[in-house]
Amino acid sequence: MTTTEAGSPAPGPSAARPSTGKAAARAERVAALRPGYQADLADGTDRFFEPRRTDCPWCGSTLLRVRLRTRDLLQHKPGQFVLDECRDCGHVFQNPRLTGAGLEFYYRDFYDGLGEQRLGGVFATRAGVYRSRARSVAPFTTAPSRWLDVGTGHGHFCESAREVFPDTPFDGLDLSEGVQLAEREGRLARGFRGSFTELAPTMAGRYEVVSMFHYLEHSTDPARELAAAREALRPGGFLLIEVPDPQCRFARLLGRWWLPWLQPQHLNLMPAANLRRRLGELGFDVVLEEHGEPHDPVDLLAACWLLLDAVAPREDVPWLPGAPPGRLRRLLRGALFLAGAPVLLPATVLDRLVARFAGRARLSNAYRLLARRDAAPDQQVP
Template sequence: MSDKSKNSERVAALRPAYQADLADGTDRFFAPRRTTCPWCESDGLTTRLHTTDLLQHKPGRFSLDRCTDCGHTFQNPQLTAEGLEFYYRDFYDGLGEQRMSGTFGGRTAMYRDRAEAMVPHDPTPKNWLDVGTGHGHFCEAARTVLPGTCFDGLDFTDGVDLAAREGRVEHAYRGAFPDLAPDLAARYDVVSMFHYLEHSTDPDRELRAAHEAVRPGGHLLIEVPDPESRYARLLGRWWLPWLQPQHLHFMPVANLRRRLTELGFTVVAEQHAEPHDPVDLLAAVWLTLDHTAPRDDAPWLPEPPGALRRTLRTALLLAGVPALLTATLLDRLAIRPLSHRLGLSNAYRLVARRE
């Protein structure tokens, strides 16, 4: 049986459960709408963005609000625990596991760069906890930069168990970081959060957990999307780092620096050019094409696509190949060297020492 046939069978087997989940609509997946900013409690909110799920195309509409006082951007209304389970399901695991493992596994140079960001501040950390480690690909690559470091991984999905089985992490912790932090108190020279904090329902609680897990004199390494990137405004809903509905909070760098200082950290490095991932235009073109084309088969759709829909989808995506190639060249050759100077960096990285 071909891989395509196997995937069709898996989708068909999952369809009844998804259709049952959606029988009463999506309202129960959302908490009540907030009237104040979750970062500073200001009531000065303005709507920044309305969008849909542009990656999996699961049903639902999502809004991002921005605080006019502190600049914090957040999903409003925010997903409930039931909503998070529904929208994460089959993205990193299940149907999406093979695709995401291939995506993350092919980014070795980026992972090495992240590990090298710690070298000027601690060239020989004994132990490192990667929070939100996924399948552990960062830890595997970072070991080539820091061969004497023991890398542990923490995640709330079964990807962390896979990381342990594959030998990418020494120890795997599965669950919510704030719940596990008391048992990890002052254990780590380095705690990293790479594109993790924006997924959390309560970023401040995660930062307090990190302060607990990092030993005095140790470091916290954070990388998150930059909501102040010009790309965020220029590309609108097609800016990949918005990643709705998974990304719940977007912190301007000044906000995060201030909160880390309040918790007892000293920010020793801030980077914008280095963590920039040159995919903005490519991703925007792909999201637009994928959104315009007829949907591919998925269990949250009432029925599989017919032959005509599949043919139309293939034709449109093939027609978009020149645009995808052009976007790739612009991202990597024209814009990447100037991304920070032009204010287009799509992420920032902070290194903070626990005093």
């Protein structure tokens, strides 16, 4: 499993027709992967899901309601996914949740493998977003002694953040092999591959800043991740978090077509008030909360694209049954997206207009918290 560097990936590049050489290479790769995927799916998808739970994983309440039923709208891997909402605290969570085997299956070829080139290009073009995230720390510390980016992916945030803090060493942690690539290519001072909750004891008190950008929503246990961050931080250090906002009005207006639902990858989506309270319980003081600045102006464009993609003929992917799409199906797919261009362009313009007042109108699709760790020793943390 890995996490994103820039939030939910903006769809679009896969609709374009690749060059002949790249198309042939991809077709060969898909053909090589097909037997393994079909073997994984031979007995259906039941083994990819845990038993359905009857209580909220955040507060323990049993007052739950279904918020969303959907499918995998990006990769189109088989399976149905349900998000429940707690009536008491507002926490939204996947229920039933994916098992370890399910997480491996649905993450496979999304950020790495078949999806690496597509998403690597998306993340590499977001330097301005990354610098904005780094600058949110600047009023509180002028030159962090060392910074750890958790869920760093290929390390593009750290590369851009060095422009804001040129004297700060940036380390990154991720479950994917991308973190090792980022270290080799110089985007990270050091790359750690593994689970943060398992590695945090070896990092105790090492960092002045720990960042988690669109990471917690991927976690099976966000509370443990927050405790791990406290352990890795030195007393008085800062934890910087950015996550999708399940209270965004677009989430209800667009339903399953709201990109940040990102099923089946997003397991937990917590309202800002819930996260503030949990941070307080762990000995953090929230010093900054932002809603407008973290907003990614892509909601309407992504919804239109996802809808077009849902009705278009499928691309050649190894997890879908049947023969690879022929020339006619490929042409129909391209023609459909071409016909949808008059819708996609106005959606893009509207997204940018909305961005000007998204925070005030509760249309921001994400929020950001910066919290300072207290000076108490870690042994006192429950």
